[in-house]
Amino acid sequence: GAGVSQSPSNKVTEKGKDVELRCDPISGHTALYWYRQSLGQGLEFLIYFQGNSAPDKSGLPSDRFSAERTGGSVSTLTIQRTQQEDSAVYLCASSLAGTSTETQYFGPGTRLLVL
Amino acid sequence: AQSVTQLDSQVPVFEEAPVELRCNYSSSVSVYLFWYVQYPNQGLQLLLKYLSGSTLVKGINGFEAEFNKSQTSFHLRKPSVHISDTAEYFCAVRVPGANNLFFGTGTRLTVIP
Numbered sequence: 001g002a003g004v005s006q007s008p009s010n011k012v013t014e015k016g017k018d019v020e021l022r023c024d025p026i027s028g029h030t031a032l033y034w035y036r037q038s039l040g041q042g043l044e045f046l047i048y049f050q051g052n053s054a055p056d057k058s059g060l061p062s063d064r065f066s067a068e069r070t071g072g073s074v075s076t077l078t079i080q081r082t083q084q085e086d087s088a089v090y091l092c093a094s095s096l097a098g099t100s101t102e103t104q105y106f107g108p109g110t111r112l113l114v115l
Numbered sequence: 116a117q118s119v120t121q122l123d124s125q126v127p128v129f130e131e132a133p134v135e136l137r138c139n140y141s142s143s144v145s146v147y148l149f150w151y152v153q154y155p156n157q158g159l160q161l162l163l164k165y166l167s168g169s170t171l172v173k174g175i176n177g178f179e180a181e182f183n184k185s186q187t188s189f190h191l192r193k194p195s196v197h198i199s200d201t202a203e204y205f206c207a208v209r210v211p212g213a214n215n216l217f218f219g220t221g222t223r224l225t226v227i228p
Contacts, residue, residue, distance in 0.1 A: 003158075004158065033214075033215060033216075035215075035218075040220065041220065042205070042218045042219055042220035042221055043159075043205065043207075043216075043218040044218075045214075045215035045216070045217070048214040048215055050214075056214045056215075058214075059215065091158060091159070093158075093159075098214070100147055100209050100210070100211045100212060100213065101147060101164075101166050103161045103164070104161075104216065105158075105161075106151075106158035106159040106160070107158050108156065108157055108158045109158060
């Protein structure tokens with residue numbers, strides 16, 4: 001079946017502009033994760049959604065970052081007033097039920113460049 | 116708090132040679148351990164994971180890893196690499212009950228013809 005998809009694949013924006021990144025998880029997966037992959041930083045957790053529960057936002061680096069998940073499926077990560085340090089690859093992952101032993105399935109990522 | 120250390124940022128190896136990619140972790144509680152691979156311009160794909168039981172875990176594409184509790188290590192090995200194994204490899208841990216994976220900084224494996 002289809003895997004996790006993300007759009008756009010690449011995004012170039014100017015400092016100060018807002019951007020929206022989209023993630024379509026695997027159908028039937030109730031858990032959805034956002035990570036950020038920066039040069040030399042590895043992957044950092046940003047936010048986690050599980051079903052109708054309140055999201056775990058503990059990884060969001062600032063209040064310029066927000067995310068929502070509508071209808072328990074598609075998720076949008078929004079970065080307001082982008083800064084150059086926001087340049088990174090943003091990865092979305094989903095898993096069946098969010099348990100600790102499950103495999104997370106990753107999308108190809110959105111490469112964001114802030115000029 | 117937990118941390119994951121991948122000691123080698125880059126590992127070049129000749130085709131058909133063996134390879135070991137090192138991963139050490141630090142955690143005050145037991146963790147689950149994962150290895151993911153990222154091919155160029157693709158998302159991460161699970162290679163293998165250790166949850167419990169036998170400390171030697173076999174994964175896809177001929178890779179295996181051994182969990183060593185006393186050394187707090189989870190090194191990844193392959194006896195004979197192929198050109199197609201050229202990729203970035205990430206070690207990760209997850210604390211039972213926690214919501215996210217915690218990743219190392221990755222090791223870029225380059226297989227030389």
